[in-house]
Amino acid sequence: MIPLATGIVSSVAADLGVSALQGITGKSTLTPKVDGPSFSEVLGQLTTDAVDTLKSSEATSIAAVQGKASVQQVVDQVMTAERTLQTAIAVRDKAVGAYQEISRMTI
Structure with a gap:
């Protein structure tokens, strides 16, 4: 990966509250936040x-x-x-x- 792309991925992941390595390893612990009714x-x-x-x-x-x-x-x-x-x-x-x-x- 290019350093610029890594920085972009890291910043987007940080905005989402996810580690950039989770996207690479395929393991994600991101759970959506639901504010409204089901x-x-x-x-x-x-x-x-x-x-x-x-x-x-x-x-x-x-x-x-x-x-x-x-x-x-x-x-x-x-x-x-x-x-x-x-x-x-x-x-x-x-x-x-x-x-x-x-x-x-x-x-």
């Missing part, structure tokens, strides 16, 4: 929000049948529920596709 928590929250949106839309539709909500409110809620459902289906399709890709990998 992936499963995010999916759980999205699912809860989607169910709440669908329930709200249903409640607005029932209120309209009883004469307590306007047609505009019903249309807005139904459109929101439709977008939420389409998003949930798209996320599901991506998750299934990712699982299928992983299952095709050779070990």
Whole structure:
């Protein structure tokens, strides 16, 4: 390795908190720092929000049948529920596709 490249690797490694030799030996003890919620928590929250949106839309539709909500409110809620459902289906399709890709990998 050229001394300049070694200096660059060392400075980048120092910024990451890793020894430059770890990159050469292939042994790394670098663990990512996660400040936010986990992936499963995010999916759980999205699912809860989607169910709440669908329930709200249903409640607005029932209120309209009883004469307590306007047609505009019903249309807005139904459109929101439709977008939420389409998003949930798209996320599901991506998750299934990712699982299928992983299952095709050779070990």
